[in-house]
Amino acid sequence: xxxxxxxxxxxxxxxxxxxxxxxxxxxxxxxxxxxxxxxxxxxxxxxxxxxxxxxxxxxxxxxxxxxxxxxxxxxxxxxxxxxxxxxxxxxxxxxxxxxxxxxxxxxxxxxxxxxxxxxxxxxxxxxxxxxxxxxxxxxxxxxxxxxx
Numbered sequence: 001x002x003x004x005x006x007x008x009x010x011x012x013x014x015x016x017x018x019x020x021x022x023x024x025x026x027x028x029x030x031x032x033x034x035x036x037x038x039x040x041x042x043x044x045x046x047x048x049x050x051x052x053x054x055x056x057x058x059x060x061x062x063x064x065x066x067x068x069x070x071x072x073x074x075x076x077x078x079x080x081x082x083x084x085x086x087x088x089x090x091x092x093x094x095x096x097x098x099x100x101x102x103x104x105x106x107x108x109x110x111x112x113x114x115x116x117x118x119x120x121x122x123x124x125x126x127x128x129x130x131x132x133x134x135x136x137x138x139x140x141x142x143x144x145x146x147x148x
Contacts, residue, residue, distance in 0.1 A: 013078075021081050023097075024088045031091060040087060041080050048079025082117075085110050 029037040085106075088095070093107035104112075 017077050017081050021084060024085045028084050028088050040083060044080040044083035
């Protein structure tokens with residue numbers, strides 16, 4: 001379950017994830033500390049793998065009962081990155097982030113990613129790479145710790 005959280009579909013998927021992970025992960029790790037940050041990432045990895053199983057075995061067959069569905073395997077790195085982004089947006093919702101080249105509040109950027117993933121999950125494609133399981137890490141409460 002955890003090994004899939006380090007996998008990527010392509011080199012561009014890897015580069016985008018690493019850019020986003022670095023951009024959001026550095027401030028989150030600075031606030032949380034290294035060990036809690038690692039726990040967040042690993043919890044997101046397990047959660048994403050479980051959500052993937054549920055999505056491909058329960059939800060997707062019900063949404064598309066006559067489709068010939070094949071489970072492409074879990075690529076969980078995006079789910080972990082989504083968990084880090086969501087934690088950041090929960091801690092600093094008004095922080096400005098660049099979405100492409102447009103400055104927007106963090107809460108809006110994460111909300112747009114969630115919306116794209118929801119649309120893709122119910123349509124059957126996700127916003128690039130299997131969006132259904134990634135949503136789990138955005139909607140599951142992360143209980144951010146507030147430090148002085």
